[in-house]
Amino acid sequence: MSHSLFSLAFGVGTQNRQGTWLEVFYAHPLLNPDASLVGAIAPILGFSGGNQAITFSNQQAYQLADALKAVAPAQSALLNRLAESQKPLVATLLSEDAAPTSTPEAYLKLHLLSHRLVKPHGVNLSGIFPLLPNVAWTNIGAVDLGELGELQLEARLKGKLLEVFSVDKFPKMTDYVVPAGVRIADTARVRLGAYIGEGTTVMHEGFVNFNAGTQGPGMIEGRVSAGVFVGKGSDLGGGCSTMGTLSGGGNIVISVGEGCLIGANAGIGIPLGDRNIVEAGLYVTAGTKIALLDDQNNLVKVVKGRDLAGQPDLLFRRNSQSGAVECKTNKTAIELNEALHAHN
Structure with missing residues (x-):
C-alpha cells in the first residue's frame, strides 16, 4: 500500500439518531501529509488505501496519539484531546483528489479551502450538495x-x-475556522468553504460563498459567488473594493485582478484584469455588447464582454443618454501604476 495521501484529517462531528453524519469539525487538516505519518496510523485504523472516512474510538485516539508522538507532535496532541470527546470521532483519508463520496469527505474539502490549504476551484467538489444534509x-x-x-x-x-x-446545508465558516488577519462584520455571511485571504475585510452586507474568496488584502461589501477569486489590493496598499456581485458557477472561475473597484449594485460575469473599474449599477457579462472608446470618446468598435476578459486598466460604464455599455482606458490606474513602478 502506498503511504502517499492527498489529504488527511482527524475530526469530531455530529450524527443524528440513525448514525448519519450531519457535520464534522477538523481542527488541523493536512494537505499531502508525510508518508511516515500515514504509515504510523494505517494499521491502527485498518486503512488499506483509497478515499475513506473511518470512525474510531476514544481508545484508538490514544493509540493514534502515541503512534504519532515522534513523527507528528501537533497531530499527536490533537488526538489526545479528541480522546476525551463525548462526540463521534472520524479519520478522513484521501488518497486522491476525487469527487467526495461521504459527508466527512465533503467537510474535509471545505476545511481545506477555509484553512487556505487550497484555493477556490483547487479541489474537486463534484457532487458535494447531496452529501451535505440540510440541518x-x-x-x-x-x-x-x-x-x-x-x-x-x-x-x-x-x-x-x-x-x-x-x-x-452550509454552516458559517467562523464556527470551524477563523483565518489569521481578517475582519468579518457579520460571520453568518461567510460560508464554510470560503477562502478569505489575509488582510480581507468583509463588511456587514458582504457575502462570500463556498469555493470562492479573496487573495487579500481587500474590502468586500457585495456578494462573492462560488467560483470567484478576488485578487490583491490596489492603490498604495488600499485594497480591492467590491460592492457589487461577482458571479461564478459551474467549472468557471471568475478571477478579479489586483486593484479593482466594482461599484455598488454592479456585477461581473467575466474575469477582470488588474486595476479595472466597473461603474455602480452596471452588470458586465460575457455576452454584453460593449462600445470601445478612444481618448476622445470616439467609437472604435463594438465587442462582447468576453473579448475584454482579463485585460488591465479598463473603465466600464453606462452612457447616461444612450444606455450603451462603454469601455475606456482607465487613465488614473495607468498613471498610478507607472508611478509605483518608477518609485520601486
Whole structure:
C-alpha cells in the first residue's frame, strides 16, 4: 500500500439518531501529509488505501496519539484531546483528489479551502450538495430537522430556548475556522468553504460563498459567488473594493485582478484584469455588447464582454443618454501604476 495521501484529517462531528453524519469539525487538516505519518496510523485504523472516512474510538485516539508522538507532535496532541470527546470521532483519508463520496469527505474539502490549504476551484467538489444534509444550525450545534421539534419542546420544558440561527446545508465558516488577519462584520455571511485571504475585510452586507474568496488584502461589501477569486489590493496598499456581485458557477472561475473597484449594485460575469473599474449599477457579462472608446470618446468598435476578459486598466460604464455599455482606458490606474513602478 502506498503511504502517499492527498489529504488527511482527524475530526469530531455530529450524527443524528440513525448514525448519519450531519457535520464534522477538523481542527488541523493536512494537505499531502508525510508518508511516515500515514504509515504510523494505517494499521491502527485498518486503512488499506483509497478515499475513506473511518470512525474510531476514544481508545484508538490514544493509540493514534502515541503512534504519532515522534513523527507528528501537533497531530499527536490533537488526538489526545479528541480522546476525551463525548462526540463521534472520524479519520478522513484521501488518497486522491476525487469527487467526495461521504459527508466527512465533503467537510474535509471545505476545511481545506477555509484553512487556505487550497484555493477556490483547487479541489474537486463534484457532487458535494447531496452529501451535505440540510440541518438546523442552533446554539447547541447541528440538529437533524427530523429531531428538531422534540429538542425544542424538551428545551422549553426545562425553561430554556433552543435557538435556530439558520436552516442550510452550509454552516458559517467562523464556527470551524477563523483565518489569521481578517475582519468579518457579520460571520453568518461567510460560508464554510470560503477562502478569505489575509488582510480581507468583509463588511456587514458582504457575502462570500463556498469555493470562492479573496487573495487579500481587500474590502468586500457585495456578494462573492462560488467560483470567484478576488485578487490583491490596489492603490498604495488600499485594497480591492467590491460592492457589487461577482458571479461564478459551474467549472468557471471568475478571477478579479489586483486593484479593482466594482461599484455598488454592479456585477461581473467575466474575469477582470488588474486595476479595472466597473461603474455602480452596471452588470458586465460575457455576452454584453460593449462600445470601445478612444481618448476622445470616439467609437472604435463594438465587442462582447468576453473579448475584454482579463485585460488591465479598463473603465466600464453606462452612457447616461444612450444606455450603451462603454469601455475606456482607465487613465488614473495607468498613471498610478507607472508611478509605483518608477518609485520601486
